Amino acid sequence: QSKEQEAEPNxxxxxxxxxxxxxxxxxxxxxxxxxRILSKTKPKILAKAVMDCDMAxxxxxxxxxxxxxxxxxxxxxxxxAQPFTFVMLSSVEGWGGTSTEDGNELSPTNVEHLEARCPSxxxxxxxxxxxxxxxxxxxKENVTSYVVCHGVLYGxxxxxxxxxxxxxxxxxxRKDSVRICGxxxxxxxxxxxxxxxxxxxxxxxxxxxxxxxxxxxxKPPAVDGEGTEGEQGGVVEEGPRHPHLDxxxxxxxxxxxxxxxxxxxxxxxxLGLEPNEPIRExxxxxxxxxxxxxxxMRQSELLxxxxxxxxxxxxxxxxxxxxxxxxxxxxxxxxxxxVVYGAPKCGKSHFAKRIAEHYNIPLVRLExxxxxxxxxxxxxxxxxxxxxxxxxxxxxxxxxxxxxKYRGWVLDGYPSTMDGARSLFFYEVPIESxxxxxxxxxxxxxxxxxxxxxxxPVRTRLVPCRGRIPHSAIHFTVAGGEEKDxxxxxxxxxxxxxxxxxxxxxxxxxxxxxxxxxxxPVKELMRFEALRMYIERHGRPFNFLPTEQDVSNEVRQVLAxxxxxxxxxxxxxxxxxxxKQAELAGQRAALDVKREAAIAxxxxxxxxxxxxxxxxxxxxxxxxxxxxxxxxxCDVDPDDPIEYIASYLEAKAAECSSESKAA
Numbered sequence: 001q002s003k004e005q006e007a008e009p010n011x012x013x014x015x016x017x018x019x020x021x022x023x024x025x026x027x028x029x030x031x032x033x034x035x036r037i038l039s040k041t042k043p044k045i046l047a048k049a050v051m052d053c054d055m056a057x058x059x060x061x062x063x064x065x066x067x068x069x070x071x072x073x074x075x076x077x078x079x080x081a082q083p084f085t086f087v088m089l090s091s092v093e094g095w096g097g098t099s100t101e102d103g104n105e106l107s108p109t110n111v112e113h114l115e116a117r118c119p120s121x122x123x124x125x126x127x128x129x130x131x132x133x134x135x136x137x138x139x140k141e142n143v144t145s146y147v148v149c150h151g152v153l154y155g156x157x158x159x160x161x162x163x164x165x166x167x168x169x170x171x172x173x174r175k176d177s178v179r180i181c182g183x184x185x186x187x188x189x190x191x192x193x194x195x196x197x198x199x200x201x202x203x204x205x206x207x208x209x210x211x212x213x214x215x216x217x218x219k220p221p222a223v224d225g226e227g228t229e230g231e232q233g234g235v236v237e238e239g240p241r242h243p244h245l246d247x248x249x250x251x252x253x254x255x256x257x258x259x260x261x262x263x264x265x266x267x268x269x270x271l272g273l274e275p276n277e278p279i280r281e282x283x284x285x286x287x288x289x290x291x292x293x294x295x296x297m298r299q300s301e302l303l304x305x306x307x308x309x310x311x312x313x314x315x316x317x318x319x320x321x322x323x324x325x326x327x328x329x330x331x332x333x334x335x336x337x338x339v340v341y342g343a344p345k346c347g348k349s350h351f352a353k354r355i356a357e358h359y360n361i362p363l364v365r366l367e368x369x370x371x372x373x374x375x376x377x378x379x380x381x382x383x384x385x386x387x388x389x390x391x392x393x394x395x396x397x398x399x400x401x402x403x404x405k406y407r408g409w410v411l412d413g414y415p416s417t418m419d420g421a422r423s424l425f426f427y428e429v430p431i432e433s434x435x436x437x438x439x440x441x442x443x444x445x446x447x448x449x450x451x452x453x454x455x456x457p458v459r460t461r462l463v464p465c466r467g468r469i470p471h472s473a474i475h476f477t478v479a480g481g482e483e484k485d486x487x488x489x490x491x492x493x494x495x496x497x498x499x500x501x502x503x504x505x506x507x508x509x510x511x512x513x514x515x516x517x518x519x520x521p522v523k524e525l526m527r528f529e530a531l532r533m534y535i536e537r538h539g540r541p542f543n544f545l546p547t548e549q550d551v552s553n554e555v556r557q558v559l560a561x562x563x564x565x566x567x568x569x570x571x572x573x574x575x576x577x578x579x580k581q582a583e584l585a586g587q588r589a590a591l592d593v594k595r596e597a598a599i600a601x602x603x604x605x606x607x608x609x610x611x612x613x614x615x616x617x618x619x620x621x622x623x624x625x626x627x628x629x630x631x632x633x634c635d636v637d638p639d640d641p642i643e644y645i646a647s648y649l650e651a652k653a654a655e656c657s658s659e660s661k662a663a
Contacts, residue, residue, distance in 0.1 A: 157330025184260030255315025341474025
């Protein structure tokens, strides 16, 4: 178009999925570009909107079959005044029961193959009739209709019900859930979902070129002397039964990988499965129909055109790393890399384990890396001595493993020094000389020297390895710990490690753990929540984890249980205190009763004594003791008789009082 002409904006009309599935739960359901949703409950309005478009695309695997039948029926009855392109997306599941006698590739441009196509047992039996009706629309004026039969779709986050579960279980790390269907030797035709979209885009470009009277941009090249070569070495047939064979597009990639190769490639890339490690098998009856397909399909000419913009022509197995990256990006599955270090015996290992369990990421320790190296190298691995050896051990048998590549890791207790951090998070690269003359001079000197002269050492410099730099670093400190032997030097080394990590752009969290959380679930939870908030300072990752709301509810439940326990303990203490007070009150009441009884007896005795005459009282209570005292006085003959007799009588009075109390 010329600059004076402004292109009209395209309108994209779509239908909304009826039942929400896992995809709708994990990504946004409605596109930001979507302004209006036409309800499928009003088929006439929907059909009218579709007929007004330049192109309509219907996918029989995603929408209801009655919807496709409705649009086909109305398209058959409609008179199109302007060019209209209809594309029906079908699947190779409709070819599941098709086979050839010679075992060659199936091709839609072969009449025998196209007529013989049929689904496997229990497969979609109505697709063939819908495809034939879609191809028959080419007989109408101004209508171009295609059937795009695509392989099993993969890529862009994976569709639920296809490879989504495989990628998800592999990412989470569940080896037992990764299985193959039967022996796994069947060949499953596949294609990247982007390549299907580009196929539709190429068909739209072809329709635009045809409407403008231009040459088809994807016109198949002619073979000299024979015309257009068909599949299987024959010429494309156009008979009365299938006059539009070129409108049936087979969209599959170049791979002919088996089911086991696909599952193993994903498991080795994401899960970290060893090449010789076996995969568990499932019964064929328990597997989905698409996973049991065993077909060799041949691409249509459109996809073999040199100008076709392939996204993943090599297939999933050969591009599994790129497909895994697409899955992680679409599903917001991000690696979480955390370093936990600090003073000895400060509880860092406990919280490192809790972080690894909460985020479902591997826990890496230097000791575990050494044990793993001994297991893989037959016990011949030597214990690391230098920091470079320790860092190399942690890299090879720890953070560089495949499951750590996609999920991340928690490093427990290492590195805690600047040398360890430098060896782990940096790598050496050679320094290229800026002066060419210096290199030539060195070469001449080496050439003129003796034959034993060695080349000069290569100068290198340290460069940060972005794939290993942690997102979070947690430094556990203990107040007053510097007074202990060796702790002051360790604290200085960890402080240097803090400086290096901060230079790498890592926000180091310094956490004082002087107060122990042992025996206090709430204190431990609050400390872990502080760590979690720090790790999620840029937002909580999806990573198939519980949502923030779920975590908040769990924290509230723990706090509620603690509050309930505290309240129950307080109530028990109140009951115990009340019981003790009641017991003391009973004891006091009994003592009061005994005291009152004693007082009553004393009063009775006093009253009885008051009734006696004085002479009788003295003869009974005073004269006997006084007589004994006088007799003892005569025997002793003290210097002060009065003082002596007084002391004697007081002692007798006290003795009588104690005897009365005992009674």
